[in-house]
Amino acid sequence: MKVRKVGSLVSLVLASSLVLAACGKSESGNNADSKDGAKQTTIRIMSVSQTENPDGPAEKEMAERYMKLHPEVKIEFIGVPMNDLYKKITAMATSGDLPDAFTMTPQFARTAHGMGITADLKPLLGEDYIKEFYPNIIEESSVEGKLQFLPWNAAPMALVYRGDWFEQEGLKAPENWDDFLEAAKKLTKDTDGDGKTDQWGFGMIGTRNGSGADRFIVILRSFGVEELRKDESGNWVSDLDTPEAKEAFQFFVDLNNKHGVVPPGVTETGFPEAASLMATGKVGMMLTGPNALGNIVSQNPDLKGKLHSVPVPMKVKHTATFGLLGYSIAESSKNKEAVADYLKFMVEDENALAWNQLSGRLPTKIEVGKQQQLTTPEYAGFVKALEYSFTIPAFDQYSQFQDIVAEAYQSMIAANQSVDAATRRAAERANEVIQANK
């Protein structure tokens, strides 16, 4: 009987260890012997580009070229959509399973730094190497003087418009919001004569997420309003219930509710939908980064050369976000040097220009930015927009402000809430967040 008891105990222990072994991650997976017997380092990279077209295949192709030059390195990608990136990083960080490198943005860099999951890249890349990048871009990629990610490319927000349609209508590139509205009205029409509008002036993105909110915040700032800023005494304050803010909200909402220059379903229209509308000739303008050019042209190659860009129209000033995207190296990575070397390869002049050609995203190194391919009507507006880019407030809970403004404009669009009620609620929420973070 004793033997049977011991036997069952041993079986249980064996079964448990088998289960645990199956569930546990392989520690030896990072370094293996390659075919020629040399030690091979595997680096895992979590990338948002892998879920996009044409970016994903192009990034893979670049990694393959690197692996040919460096057979001792093997690169594996983990694709994650941009909207799920921060959740995925957080989940993987809490489970101790972060890959060697992962996509990073200025919006999340502060949170990631707070979690202690990002390595400071300055010592890894070297001070001299970092000087090759635009200084304001390096500043935007840093938290408390520590470089959180290597800025791979920039996608400053600008207005993309159909150059050929503007020419036909005798319109000039909009400089201010009055010009913009006039153009939007002219481009909104019934093209097939069936009595129904089938072409609209503006592909407005009105979803309640970062994609919609970031675009509106650029408009808000062009009206001279800051959703979050530090006052003279260094305290965080929000201008969301000022008359200027109300004017900005009302203008944005009126494009749909009053002027009807945007396609129906604006609160459902995210970036992919708006880009498709542009590609299918349903809309004439959209607020976006240069990455949209690659996306739109890949859907409709006939539009190559017909899409022009101009800085976001202004009320009191032009504004733009940097739209920076880059890679952080995990503090936990055992292959920091190998990853850093690959990241350097990605931003080499030739690769950066090829990437710009394909995806539309702008290079981040000073010398590459001077290249001629960036002065065409397609890119000129984006390059100019970089001059007007503002830095994201260094506030831990900044993502709440995206939700606050998005809730406000959606309530006005979908529920006909008054601008006073919507901005009052927005200001209340903003003040609550500021108070909670004191």
Add this chain to the structure above:
Amino acid sequence: MLSSKSGMRGLWFIMPAVVTLLLLITYPLIYGAYISFFDTNLITKWNFVGLKHYVNIFSNTEFVERILLTLHYTFWVVVGHFVIGTGLALILNMKLKGITVFRVILILPWLFPEVVVGLLWKWLFNPLYGLFNAVLMKVGLIDDPVSWLGDEKTAFAAVIVVSIWKGFPMVMMLLLAGLQSIPEDIYEAARIDGCTRSAAFRYVTLPALMPVMVVTLILDTVWWFKHFTMIWILTQGGPGNATNVVSIDIFKQAFEFFNFGKASAMAILVFFVCWLMGYGYRRLFGNGDD
């Protein structure tokens, strides 16, 4: 009285279930409750804040509004499931030719993943390319396309319709199983006693089906009260706050605002709401097997 030897053997038999329950249910629950007392990023920051998150949640009406909206949503979804599910279960219980084919077809919505259902209906509702607008415009019921998911008045109803479509097969199948377990002898005895069809339904079918109905009601209510996936895909809680049910709010607190402590506190409160609903049902209808 069990001997100590057979008691030990019994313990060994239940051990896998106990370990699984402890690891997969008890531990996450306790850990969730633990997190709710901290201001934390789950990695480097663990500031004990006591009941601050709970006080904060009840310091304004927002959370209560979300709970009420979620109850409103759950009520209509469960009513829809039971009306359609019961009706179809009664039809499928009849001995009709080719009924198996209908059984297979009607269970299809339950078999599709929620993500697929969400995306499918999102396209059906699309104001520019969606099937609904195209059909309604063709038959002349509407002149211009309607943004079903983009208007506060229609988005909530649209989300309920999708949830009813997705969930009625589970109710239908459980009730059908319940109907098939009622012995034919009882109906025969009722017929001999002069019972009509409607009286047989009232006095035989319903009482015999009650245990299954109560369990189904509890499962369905709790399941849809905490539903997230399809609403997130269809509206992300919008437009405005029209479909911002409590699960969406918790998800945003945790994974968009990174307030893991507050999100856990909200989740713990939702757990108690669900438990209360189950308790209420059992009190109202009995334990089902009485």
